[in-house]
Amino acid sequence: MAAAATLSRLVRLRLYSISRNNGLLFNRVQRRGIAACIDPSVGLSDEQREFQKVAFDFAANEMAPHMAHWDQNEIFPVETMRKAAQLGFGGTCVHPDVGGSGLSRLDASVVFEALSTGCASTTAYMSIHNMCAWMIDTFGNNEQRGKYCPDLCSMEKFASYCLTEPGSGSDAASLLTSAKLQGDLYVLNGSKAFISGGGDTDVYVVMCRTGGKGPKGISCLVVEKGTPGLSFGKKEKKVGWNSQPTRAVIFEDCKVPVANRLGIEGQGFNIAMKGLNGGRINIASCSVGAAQACIQLTRDHMHVRKQFGEPLSNSQFLQFKLAEMATRLVASRLMVRQAALALQEDRPDAVPLCSMAKLFATDECFTICNQALQMHGGYGYLKDYAVQQFVRDIRVHQILEGTNEVMRMIIARSLLAEF
Structure with a gap:
């Protein structure tokens, strides 16, 4: 009931309508329509689609226009993140009694994936902040929860x-x-x-x-x-x-x-590792969002860029590359969401599944973004084009929250422990 009430609040607080068309990535995408085979809303409940829409609109209107500026000038966008917190994104999995949104792990994954389409770097920090708030909420006593969580959930303070x-x-x-x-x-x-x-x-x-x-x-x-x-x-x-x-x-x-x-x-150490299980889901979700954005940017580029007298979209070789990128994207998203459900349900396979999701999604989504840069040709290497920033921003996802080599160790230990 608390989560449902929070979702209703998110809908009421939808301040960023797609009608505010300013030519940004997801405004263009939603006018043209997202290809059904990579639609990130597939399989979600009506409520999940509602706050996913809020997150996509916020990414398009409040983050994407500033992504390059924040990157080039190394700006920590405090006020923008506080606006996101007003929508409930400062304490996604924190209990409502201390200011959190009380969302599930799957709900949070949907949110961070959507926000990452506007700026993967900023969203990744928000996911770390959320992890810290969750740790205090989960392992702190009532005094600690009351002291720290409200300010963290509103992002009046950062962690x-x-x-x-x-x-x-x-x-x-x-x-x-x-x-x-x-x-x-x-x-x-x-x-x-x-x-x-x-x-x-x-x-x-x-x-x-x-x-x-x-x-x-x-x-x-x-x-x-x-x-x-x-x-x-x-x-x-x-x-x-x-x-x-x-x-x-x-x-x-x-x-x-x-x-x-x-x-x-x-x-x-137990607190740290439990925090990282959720952190791995969230950082994988950020990679998925970046890959979604890069595929859509590449699709648009293929329609307008011509070589040898024809648009790139007519090249079968590039069509096949785009198909492979889309397949990697959907496989990554499904794996992340499966792991999120396992973690939420506290299943015995949650830890290896979180590790698998982090390993697979961060590797595959980096490949997607890197391929998107390649398909943009020389333009992809210019800072005027967003694909290069997505490549730079999600490369570190293969290192942090436990390197992907450590993810392999965790998965292997789980497999061998069965005997």
Whole structure:
């Protein structure tokens, strides 16, 4: 009932109608119609189609016109994200009693896929922010939920996920950032690397070592910006994802109240991994959205670009390439949505399915976007054309939220454990 009420609120808050035609990608697409075989609304309920429409309209009207500007000028679009939060996209899977939308994992996947057609980089940060809000909502006590979740769901405040360190990436359980208990405070020392939003965000969900070696010695603390001893490295210069800042997060005798610990001591690694299961679905969804946009841009380009006296759309070779791209897209979407359902239902196959979805969708959708660039020819390499930015922005999806090599390890372990 709560989720249904939220969906009705989303519909009432539909501020961005397709009638505001300004020639943008999805305005053009919806006038011409999306080919039925790649229609992202297939299989969805009426309510899901409604908030998918809201997300597509927002992507077209509020994100796509600014995507290149945010990228080239490295702008963190705070106000745009707060507008998205007004539609319920700041806390998609957070419970409504603390300001969330109470949506399912599948619902959230649909939202992030649609938003990513307007700007994959910004949407990817929003998915990380949502993951942090979900972790606090799920593992925090009532006081913690009431303190942090409302501001995160409205995006009045922004969150960052802090797991990776300079010396521990794929081997996350070897992290060294320490938290020593002194009275009612933890004293943090160490650093985190490649933190999305680092320095510009307000809340840091930090995995740190409170016990011995290995995953059972890890706890999870919420650290607020402005806490003495918390500082940040330089803003990293990246190939893509330029609409979100990335910095090291540094702790030097940083004192954090015990009251800021999520769960019990030693539960942090489990919290981190449960957060990543949803994060993998969301980042895969962002890749699917980028691939959808690139296929539609390529289709349009093939109709207007001529070579050897004929439009590219008459070339059987390019027709076959477009067909392969569409097939990869639909297969990726189906796999992501299946994994989202498994995670929502807490099925025993959820973890390997989330890993499969992340592995398959991020690999295949990068191939789609890269092929789209190739089919644009020299134009695809110009920053005036969106395909090159989609290529740059989703390349990192094969690395973050667990590299695709780690995804293979998780899947293989699940298979071999059956014996």
